[in-house]
Amino acid sequence: MSPSIPAPAWRKPLHHRHIATSGFARNDGLFDIEGQLQDISPDGTDLIFRTVPAGTPIHDLRIVLTVDRELVIRGARARIESGPTIYCPEIESAYAALSGMRIGPGFKREVKARLGGVQGCTHLTELVSVLATTAMQTIFALLRTERGSRRPADEQGPMPKPTLVNSCHTHRIDGEAVKVLWPEHRRGAAR
Template structure:
């Protein structure tokens, strides 16, 4: 991401944050949703607890969520490869608290209740939110694969849950997408 939205001017990179996520189908019918977050200072930095050389991650953190087809978390592991202190990895095991949670409405609120503040790591907890949407996209991809990449047949919902209604501008209850995908959930009076 090197394009500026403001007037072109000389720019010096000061910080990079990289977030990458992937979803995998497992041979046992479950899905692994993996994420990595890295914060990198191109020039390096001197922190209170250590010196970070140029290009080396200040934060390098990973989470793997194992979910079922209903988006219920069966297992969760967190790993802090690099953090600003040697104490950061102490919180890794806290992320097992995600086990049993269902990714869907209210998920982020429940994650914050379980892992917010001193109960978790700010960066790992941010990554969990990104993994939630990656899990949904992974299941959509699996459904496409099972259909042989064909579009859903007439009468089949194109999306698995009307819980997407009012989740964003495109899926607003009076919008065209909801009219096509879930006409039965359109707001009365919407045309």
């Protein structure tokens, strides 16, 4: 059992960041992956370009990525409902540059190349990385539904290496979880 996090001393909230994401199946066979990021000051704040009342978002950003089953982005729409300046929404259309990209190895690096620095909004670009994980979880949910109660070990024949292999400590190639996820008898030549 993991050690618990010690109870903190008294503390006063100064900033809240809320990130919420969801994945949806569409009736055209594609998937919408939606995300929202909000930064809120409980006491309000006086910014250079505007005053933000207590409990009102400094940032309220939204992105919708439309992806296919192979996690290729077919469309991307960004919206800045609220930002620290009136100039922030000028960058929304830049996120169309995500179209055609595949979510997988190297995705974050490519997003940074296309939308890093002055080519994008720091917070929207950060949200894209969170949406990539949500997109993968959405497709995993679909595959679990399609697979039903069958497990990889119950089937025969080679299967491609799952994208989870070597993605984290638990899913390392030599770990116990991968023996279940990608059984030896199913690996074939695709090691």
